[in-house]
Amino acid sequence: MELRESNIKNIIFPIEFNHFSGGMIHSVMDLAEALTENYNVYILANKEAEVLKFNNKIKPLVLKTNWSISINKPIKTLKTYYKVRQLLKTFNKKNTIVFTNNVGSELIFSGFGFLPAIPLNRIFVSRGGCYEGKTGYFIKKGFSSIKHFVATSKHQSNILENIGITKSKITIINNGIDINRSLGYHYQFQRKNRIRLSIVGYISENKNQILAVEVLKTLIKKEYDVELNIYGLAVADSDKKYKNKLLLKIKELELANRINFKGFESDVKNIYENTDILLSCSLSEGFGRVVAEAMGFGIPCVGLKQSGGLNDIIINNVNGFLTSTDKNNIVGKIEELINKSEIRNEISINSINSYESMFSKKIMIDKYLNFLKTKVV
Template identity: 25%
Template sequence: MNKYKIAFLIPSLGSGGAERVITTLANNLTENYEVIIITFDNKQPFYKLNSQIKHHSCTNLTDIPPSNNTYKALKFNIKLLLEINRISKDEKIDIIISFLTIANILGILVAKFRKIPIIISERNNPNKELISNFWMQIRRKTYPSANYIVVQTQEIADFYITKIKNDVVKIIPNPISPDLEIMNSKETKENIILNVGRLSNQKGQEMLLKAFTRIESNGWKLVIAGEGENRVKLEKLIKKLQISDRVLLPGRIKDVSKLYNKAKIFAFSSNYEGFPNALIEAMHFRLPCVSTNCPTGPSELIINDINGFLIPVNNEIVMAEKLNILINDSALRESLGSKAAKTVKKYAIESISDRWKKLIESCLNSNL
């Protein structure tokens, strides 16, 4: 019996959280479906793809620069639309699953033209997301045509329920990648406070650096793993704060497991999120976490003082206070880390994948 064909649609397969989620899901779903991934750009996948997955690119570009010219932007997106449609036709796609706003909009247009179902997924907080009024208006008109819209938290679901039928909006949190390998030996641990995320205003690393100047050092280092537009700004701040000898910015790390296994504490400093992959991963690695109580996600993972610490957004004083408590109490680190790991067991890929399969089968059965 031939398998149904699924096409995941996303702008790129870079190092971001949405890209990791699609890779993790796609790899798992190859057991049940024939899986294709369509990207706007031609960048090599950052995360490892199952060899059974076909990857189609809509352009030969490795990076797609933003366009300030409306005519050029419209022309480029029409080109993408036509190419997505061509690939969908040639591959005889049965269902499209798209991630991120522009991919969602283009995916809906193709799905409706081809008369196939589509599941779209928003990956960030819609109240904070920076998209143009043009795309916001198109999103408002097209999203109600999707078979389902998948979000990660109740707060984000509430935003879309006011605009789309209640039964179309589904909450499915992000899965933990099975590629994240835990090393149980305590001998590999170092005095490292870890932060993982894009170097951007959203991730709040400036606050974290200022908080780090307030901790009782005693040989502890801060490692901020990731890349982004704020690198130069952060490097200047590190120099200004005179902590260059204690802070590392190693850039994108292919095997981030090594850092999670080395670190003793995880500091999550975001100003807002969709659902925080890095925080789930840190908890999975039994790391005691100090996290801002930003919208949305952390408060659905952490119960303050039980399996981690929740602090006010952009508060360097409280961040430093909680880091100091963990630095000076190894038993508390062990206790919080153990409880954190138990909390995120429900995000194992097997459990999350089953929820996606139910939506996929519902769409395919209704399209017969």
């Protein structure tokens, strides 16, 4: 099929956060950086945002105030809406696309479903969430002014369909991860040493680190010499409360000497060379970037089937394990990986093959370029 010449010249990515941590921002910035080869790419962020320094090929659109997107702060939120609208008034609707990647920016650009939408075509990338509650009400109203949606997994596509988005408007494009093969790290399971489980992501109720701690305790009771590395930070106030619960659980189970809080780690090599098995206890994932990343290093992964997005990544018993939230089921899969080298090695090899055939950054970029040239013209 011969591709038509796209009318799109400018692509804008709004980023509401100052920090540069978390899978969502990394996925957005990987895409933004790659698209600079074909488009004028802009990042819309406030002046303190780390992403404005990400790549000099990406053009900054600086909002001279912090984003305020909260139903509980309607006046500040409306000011953000008008400031964004004013900042973008010189862009032409015919040759500009906005990728909204978060409910916050989508609320602003849609005018909350009752104000005039900011007059630029936009694509909403559904990276997570189910669009329920008060915020979901305004999001769904605003969705009516979008022609195209991208879902990062079948799970997110189903969520969009369930809230009334026509299937023909949705394109599924999994996130892609750039793994530097020159890092020199190759997976080697050190059975004779203490076995290192790792869980990676924000410390939060959804990421469910307490379940990982309970799994660790059960393995120790079975006389396995294991420890747990927890990578990530508690950022929001609700996450900090959850971390306090997590610390209490660790104290209650007397596991302080078996758990290592590693904080935010920007160098993925440092994570995976200190990991024998990756554990994902997330209750809901729009995709599951960390799991795909670990698989690229050949790390065997155990995740929850109910998370949704991991079903696009893990083929159960082939390149990893999907299980229920029952800690004993999770323990059983970890025991298989510890005790059966043939299963562990097969999963490690299949993990790398899955990454290279489905989840590399190049594959993601090729899919987005095809999407822009065939559907967004």
